[in-house]
Amino acid sequence: MFFPSTPDQVAQRDAFLQELWLDYVHTHPDIAALRLWPTDTPPAYFTLLTLNHGSYGTSYLTPALTRLGYIAVAHYAMADKGLLISLLAPENGESWLVLAELQTGTLCKAPRDALIDLMQQAPMTEGETHSVFHNGRPWPMPTWQLYQSLCAAHPLAAWLSVMGPRLHHAGFDCQQLGLSLSTLDQQFREAGVMGGESLQHGVFPVSNLLDHRFYLTTAQKTVFAEGDEHRICLGGLAIVQKHVSDAHEQVAELLLPHHTRCEMA
Template identity: 30%
Template structure:
């Protein structure tokens, strides 16, 4: 699978579970010849054959390299950012949840799921849009997990997907500021993640970010129960050049931590 096919497959999977993202993309495609994707992000568990160290070789196969590590101790997460030598290729952000940091109750829900996985799943880049590759959990278990870790509940219910794509605001013809981007998105009726403020980061940090709240779609749980839960969101990023004139290629952990909250069931400001 080449890079173009990889990202096209990710996009198709992403808008299938977050259809509002296609409508948001259209807001900018209307007056921009190309809407550049700044980065995509993935979530996984640190236990079993789909942990970060087993998944990232597929990114290396696509020409990516590790750029910088990130830690989110309050959310029991760690992550790496990945960059490509192709300046037009999206950055990638891959995070994993430290299962052993969760309660015994949460571990008892997750351990059987992860034990059921086929190690061969991680042998192809298609794994990144494979969805839920373990048996459906009960809605009660989903709520138990999400009450402790929204990330755990989301991942257990939905599986592997790009949880967001990102408009590269610095590559748009118009609008050119995060503020104007959000005004357009809000005017179209989409809710914005305001955890820690609508705009996370500053020009001094070389990265400004904002995001919608996740779409909400019906998801199948054990026993055939269907419940509407948060799925994926759309992000907006404006990058700035460093003192050497190079566009910043990293992420800001404090900002990313609040962006994670776009998929919370009950977002807070």
């Protein structure tokens, strides 16, 4: 059940979403350059990626998001992906939040210890603050060797080592955009952006109640510790379309497939 937000909550939530979006398009200038729909169209959902370590964990971040007026409506464990996922609902008409937390315990000992050692080099934080998602990577840049080892262990661990807790991708609803998925896919191709049904790049598998395309952003030159330079892809954008257009659920509520998720109390 929703309780009306106070003016202060609305202002803080608007500021949070603006900072989140500005950090996202700054990190992915090719998304900022797209003009396939009105630029003021809000995403159906934001997928935020973090990990279960200290003040970056869901248990610390969810209360901060709740104070902005979001309500945690579902919690899911996806053991095959090493993720805990929380779905946070906004007030009507705003973007949902899909908060995915990587469980470091699912990594083998060597990459897990290396990732935790890297994170422990971050300055102390106050905790329980939503600003962690748009303040950039809090720890030093990993070496290329560490990034490669983390990528072999779990690609999302490698992504987090470079990006920190952050918005991984925004998801847009075809119905809200007023265009079919096939039309949008063609427009993306004409713009030179190629997509597919990659599950790993989209963080989690998507329910068969939706058609889904994930578009990788252009690989960017990234300077790792010790000066190594390599081009890597740092995120993307998702487009989803309901199979039943008049279904009353929001697309964020339909994202996770029932056969791969385990609802938590």
